Amino acid sequence: xxxxxxxxxxxxxxxxxxxxxxxxxxxxxxxxxxxxxxxxxxxxxxxxxxxxxxxxxxxxxxxxxxxxxxxxxxxxxxxxxxxxxxxxxxxxxxxxxxxxxxxxxxxxxxxxxx
Amino acid sequence: xxxxxxxxxxxxxxxxxxxxxxxxxxxxxxxxxxxxxxxxxxxxxxxxxxxxxxxxxxxxxxxxxxxxxxxxxxxxxxxxxxxxxxxxxxxxxxxxxxxxxxxxxxxxxxxxxx
Numbered sequence: 001x002x003x004x005x006x007x008x009x010x011x012x013x014x015x016x017x018x019x020x021x022x023x024x025x026x027x028x029x030x031x032x033x034x035x036x037x038x039x040x041x042x043x044x045x046x047x048x049x050x051x052x053x054x055x056x057x058x059x060x061x062x063x064x065x066x067x068x069x070x071x072x073x074x075x076x077x078x079x080x081x082x083x084x085x086x087x088x089x090x091x092x093x094x095x096x097x098x099x100x101x102x103x104x105x106x107x108x109x110x111x112x113x114x
Numbered sequence: 115x116x117x118x119x120x121x122x123x124x125x126x127x128x129x130x131x132x133x134x135x136x137x138x139x140x141x142x143x144x145x146x147x148x149x150x151x152x153x154x155x156x157x158x159x160x161x162x163x164x165x166x167x168x169x170x171x172x173x174x175x176x177x178x179x180x181x182x183x184x185x186x187x188x189x190x191x192x193x194x195x196x197x198x199x200x201x202x203x204x205x206x207x208x209x210x211x212x213x214x215x216x217x218x219x220x221x222x223x224x225x226x227x228x
Contacts, residue, residue, distance in 0.1 A: 031214055042118070042202050042218025043158065056215055091157055095214060102148060103216060105157040 002027065004106030006092050012112045018080035021109045024073065025094030031055075032069055033103060034077050035091040043091055049075060082113045117141075118205050120219035127226055133190040135222050137203030140184070146206040147179055147186045152221065153199045162188060193226040200224070 005024040013019050025032050030051050035043035046065065048056040052072040060067070064083070069075040079086055089110050093103040117140040127133045135149075146165055150158035164170045164177040164186065176189040186205075190197055200221040206214065 033214070040220065042204075042220050043216075044218070045215045048214060089157075102160050102163050103214070104160060105150075108157045 004092055004094055004104060006090075006106040006109055008109055009107060010110050010112075012114065013082055015084055015113050016081040018078065019082055019111060020076055020078045021090050021092075021111075023075045023077070023092030023106060025075075025092070026104060029094035029096050029104075030072075031095045031097060031103075032075050033093040033095075034067055034075070035093060035105075037089045037091055037108070039088070046077070046090075079111075082111075084113050087111055087113045118203055118217050118219040120201075120203050120222045123200075123221075124223040124225055127193050127224070129193060129195060129226055129228050131193050131226075133193045133197065133224055133226070135188040135190075135201050135203075135224070136185060137187065137205075137219055138185045139203075139205045139217075141205065141207055141217075142184065143207050144184075144205045147177070148204040148206070148216065149175075149177060149186075149188045150202040150204060150218075151197075151199045152202055158202055190224075193224075195226050195228055198225050 032049045034046045037043040046060045047067045049069040052069050067077045089108040091108045092106045095103045119138045121136045149162040151161050152158045162177040164179045170177045174191045178187045200223045202221045203219040204216040
């Protein structure tokens, strides 16, 4: 069974630029999560989708971050404009259903904002 | 606010010893608990999940949960150098909703020396 796929793996941008990350969850997983992991900290949830609907985006900085999962499969997370403090690893995870099953993480995208 | 605290590292043990990792959480309604292993530069990998009080064993790993005391621990028996990683404790409240948010601790860095 293929795992969670993410791209790109690394991205370096200047502050005020925009960037987008892509995630394809494990086949058949209805729930998709985006986490932000700053160096030395645990992952923090940004947004959770159940199929193509948003379940939880309370921690998403909506003035600069946006995410979509239009067909209930893959997802895109965008940052516009980026700030220095957005430098982090952005992790995508999926689970068969929310609230019950374990979550499985993709390899992540390491973002550096200069 | 749901806080997850892990004993500060780094933790260093000799090969063959038992490594003990601890985690406390503040939200009494938390029902699901997970341990993830994260190698440097890699994404978190699920190694144990536990949902009820007591011990759960899987190979060299044992998770222990005490809901009354609000702590969960991970024991690694016969530690190997390949166990050297950061171990993340994650907690999920279960309120009967579809929310699947995981709350992570900062992680404990474990080093197993030969």
